[in-house]
Amino acid sequence: MKRLLTVTLGILTAVGGFVDVGDLVASSATGARFGMSLSWAVIAGLLGIMVFADMAGRVAAVSGRPTFDLIRERLGPRVGLVNLLASTFVNFLTLMAEVGGIALSIELATSVNYLLWIPICGLLVWLVVWHMKFETMERVFGLAGLTLGIAVLAVFHLHPHWHDLASQATHAGKPQKESWPAYWYWAISLFASAMTPYEVFFFSSGGVEERWTKKNLSEERANVFVGFPIGALLALALMALTAIVFLPRETQVEHFSQVSQPVALALGKLGLVVVILGFIATTFGAALEASLSSGYAIAQYFGWPWGKLQPPRQAPRFHMVVIVTVVGAVLVLWTGVDPIKVTEFSLIFSAAALPLTYLPVLAIASDPEYMGDSTNGRIRNLLGTVFLIVVSAAALAAIPLMIWTKGGS
Amino acid sequence: MDISNGLWYLRCVQGGKRLIRKLVVASLSALPLAGCAFVQAGPARTDGTYASKAAQTASSVHSATETALLSIDLADASRITANALSVQLDDVATDASGAHQSFDSVQPPSDKSDALRNQLDDLLVAADNALSELLNDARHHDMAKLDKQRASLQQLSQQLNDLDDQLS
Helix, strand or coil, rough: CCCHHHHHHHHHHHHHHHHCHHHHHHHHHHHHHHHCCCHHHHHHHHHHHHHHHHHHHHHHHHCCHHHHHHHHHCHHHHHHHHHHHHHHHHHHHHHHCCCCCCCHHHHHHHHHHHHHHHHHHHHHHHHHHCCHHHHHHHHHHHHHHHHHHHHHHHHCCCCCCCHHHHHHHCCCCCCCCHHHHHHHCCCCCCCHHHHCHHHHHHHHHHHHHHHCHHHEEEEEEEEHHHHHHHHHHHHHHHHHHHHHHHCCCCCCCCCHHHHHHHHHHHHHHHHHHHHHHHHHHHHHHHHHHHHHHHHHHHHHCCCCCCCCCCCCCHHHHHHHHHHHHHHHHHHHHCCCCCHHHHHHHHHHHHHHHHHHHHHHHHHHCHCCCCCCCCHCCHHHHHHHCCCCCHHHHHHHHHHHHHHCCCCCC | CCCCCCHHHHHHHHHCCCHHHHHHHHHHHHHHHHHHHHCCCCCCCHHHHHHHHHHHHHHHHHHHHHHHHHCCCCCCCCCCCHHHHHHHHHHHHHHHHHHHHHHCCCCCCCCCHHHHHHHHHHHHHHHHHHHHHHHHHHCCCCHHHHHHHHHHHHHHHHHHHHHHHHHH
């Protein structure tokens, strides 16, 4: 019974943890502009993250070491360094986006300018990382993120034309006013929002923090194969909401405040309060994961003691990296840079860095020297290779498309 | 080619080191360009370019007015908190004013474009004023005034949409 409860809690946590500011922004913006026609990109991203998160989790459970630790050892310090630089840059952008997302959500609740909330949010993120136990932190924010499930309820309350939504989802076309480059730009953003590198670092390092062994593989698989798909359903619900409310009005979604409007329209003030809580929980949870991921990546590369289970005195450099990253994110955001633009920027740079994260994961998960009898089989390797090709194509196209479409406009 | 062997991927990584290096250098070189990607303003040398910028501005401000209309509907039905309403209207007022300023910074290349500028500018000024007034009413919790603005804002939104369709 206790084990079932643990697995269920893990799944629920994974659901809440799947959605972050990238999903909130990309799903809502694309729903308003392209309807459900880009839902395939969410599905593709979901399948990709499932394939690679399963590998990273298995590596952690079997070897007892996180992926980044093995990347440096197996691929050498130079390739490891390239990987580290790209991941640190993307993690930093993601952290900025998440902290900005928390501040914008609180602004929506209080109408006090988000810039005033940014240092407070940064301080809270650091306090939680410093004081809260790993498992408690993961459970509290993962479960609180489930309040975003209200988006699914709101879709039903709006009584949409299901046939229209299904038709948009099954016909991968674009509205007449939109261009194909913009369509592909947003497809890559959506794909990257599901496959953000920090998710794999956190999943893999978190497995080590929770002392996963081979016995935990079923728990790991339940998180990945049940929790993540339900998380993706929330992202699709957000897309459906803006497709129902904003697409007929030819209105673009460029603000956090707009993301909440369809829920308020469907469920009133109570729905609005719950969805704002969902925004805060998911962005806060993701900010914790992104800040810890920066610490994990750097400490594991240099071989420093790391982890939340280690008291700060025993892992001072790990905690210092987390603090410096959070302070850096707060300072850059305080210059007034638009958090929504930072989110869009972070998604595209994530896409460009994806092969650097996922190729080493595939290399190690298919290496019998590390994995023994849990090495990738042919099907897993085939899936991994197919997704690696997709990820590489997305990486090559991401930045040129961003420049061509002027950030997807 | 044995993709079931980890060494195959390892060789891929090692064989691709030069490629990875080139890609990293290319990505870093693209950073300044990427920074420019979000800058909407820029010179318009032809009537076509100017009309395209005008269409983009009309679309952006139309989007702001439609969002404001939705906010009015929500306020009217008591489905939104005063704080959220104020934030939503602040966001759209800032958007409209930003799009207006950005458009005004582009010089029309000919008399034809100048006429288009005057036509759109009238609508942009009206939208700016209407959205600022809405924001003011929302901050004073004056729901009756908020509702009174609906008809004029709807008309403005329609005009902006028509102009956008005409120019696109």
